[in-house]
Amino acid sequence: MDFQQTVQQLINGIGLGSIYALIALGYTMVYGVLRFINFAHSDVLMLGAFSAFYIAPKVEKVMGPQSAAGAIVVIALAAVICACIGMLIEFLAYRPLRKRPKLTVLITAIGVSLFIEFSCQNPALFNSDTKRFPTLLPEKQFNFGGLVMGSNDIIVPLVTALLLGGMWFIVQKTKVGTAMRAVSFNQQAASLMGVPVNRIISFTFGLGSALAAIAGILYSIKAPGIEPLMGVQPGLRAFIAAVVGGIGNLPGAVLGGLLIGIVETFAGGIPGLSNYRDAIAFGILILILLFKPAGLLGRATIEKV
């Protein structure tokens, strides 16, 4: 593999890894507050892509085709829709189980995920065939002496960095963020101090789901074929990324996402290894869990039993 190819694969890997990072941010946000993995996250990603699929033609009529402002409106609307869906999922499926063991909620999350995936395959909803995702922005390719960089490869890492900054700001600097950290630290104590626990948890789900929607749309711009099971594969990779980076840790999620994306891309380009992309991603997960169970940036906590 020569130098140019290595750089090209790095560009590809960062482009893909940034999307995993964005999804992993959502996983990690919810885990940080509630200490459970929201497996329905990957399906909210799919719902985000489908929301944009249905909204885009209508926005295009008003704002003109393939305008930057139009794309932002589409993404914002889809994010709002998915935030509402996320809060609804929390309200209907997880809130009634708040006082139950964590395992119950975890299994419910898997149930919610399957419920969304298979209801959406119903012909009355989205049907299960692959649909063409509309072109939101004119795709441009930049050529630097043989290296190709798509506009998407630039936009996605930028958006991810921006959202990571935004999430860090919300969690560390705002009143809601302080409340989120309080709920994460000790739910009971937080509620005694007057923190509206239910509202804070709803807010966290809303935020996480909005991130999933944005990730789903960016993913669909990259590979414009969308179907109800499209979230499963990137969702799984992002889950690994979140654990690798240290679940509950925001920069860790981004680091993990980039790592998985880059490793996967390099593996995909090597004959003989291209078949084992998933195995490699899970191999990393196992190694990390063996040698650094809290993840790359996570802090080890002692579980009181």
Add this chain to the structure above:
Amino acid sequence: MKRRHFAIPAFAAAIAAIGFTGCKGGGGDKIKVGEFASLTGKEATFGTSSHEGTLLAIEELNAAGGVLGKKLELLTEDDQSKAGEPANAVNKLISKDGVVAILGEVASSRSLEAAPICQQSQIPMISPASTNPSVTQAGDYVFRACFTDPFQGAALANFSTGTLKATKVAMLTDVKSDYSKGLAKCFKEKFLANGGTLTTELDYNGGDKDFKAQLTTIKNGNPQAVFVPGYYTDVALIAIQAKDLGLTVPLFGGDGWESSVLLDIGKEAMNGHYFSTHCAADQGTPKMTAFVEAYKKRFGGKVPDAMAVLGYDSAMLLADSIKRAGTTEGPKLRDAIAATKDFEGVSGKFSLNADRDAVKALVFIKIDGGKFTYTATVNP
């Protein structure tokens, strides 16, 4: 408790009894024909097209008075393009509905799942378009109305070295699909024998969305063309990302590309690429032209693709065999299908060989200006 233990075997026996009487289907005033197809899911257009073709054939046969004085009844099951579903569908069609024969599927992996079940139940199965050689190796009750991958792979290899003048080719295979792996193997054998070199051989998993990793390595090997023996949803994304990366050489593949969705998703990224398939709506034979007219009339102006033609041909082949057998009993019907010679199908004239495979021509299609255009016919 004791009573319940007794009740379960009794219940099972009752079910089995219903099942056995069901097996004698076709004894009524109708001949039941079973069909399983991917009406939804990843390869939805394969199933939809073959089903529409089959449906049109059954309707035409019934309008002409049916077969052996009985009307045909088509029972269709959707396998959602998923592994595991064909077995359920075919088991249901055979043991519950009591069909006399099974038509399906397009994708080889799914036909391979159903074939042993049909073989075991001695119910003839005709796959309209599965090209992997192992499909009909399941047993002497399994047939196909299309050519096989050794023929298609060799034709593609000759096309590459001959028409495209490409002797340095990269190959990108879907390791999840028996069709893709089989076609890749057959192509490789003939291509290397023709004096070609494979610059890069890489794999992907059907359903992947990111192919840039593989395509970057492929581009670096400077091939003159890229062989992608995959299914249309993946191929469309591969073509888009190849274009993004500035990989401008032609891509070419087999009949797995045949779908209008290839153009819906791939759009202009598909231009300048080629694939081989069973027949083309614009190939100009009188039977084809008449079929295109009838199909358009029945399905709201839709132009039939090769899967629709093969769906029609497989149903017509079955009806013709039932007529020749004079019965719908499994063994006799099997012998009649196996004896098929010079059958006049819409896709062309064909006979079944000793391996129960149709021996017939294939066509090459060029994608240009967002359209499939017929370019050449290759005879066996």
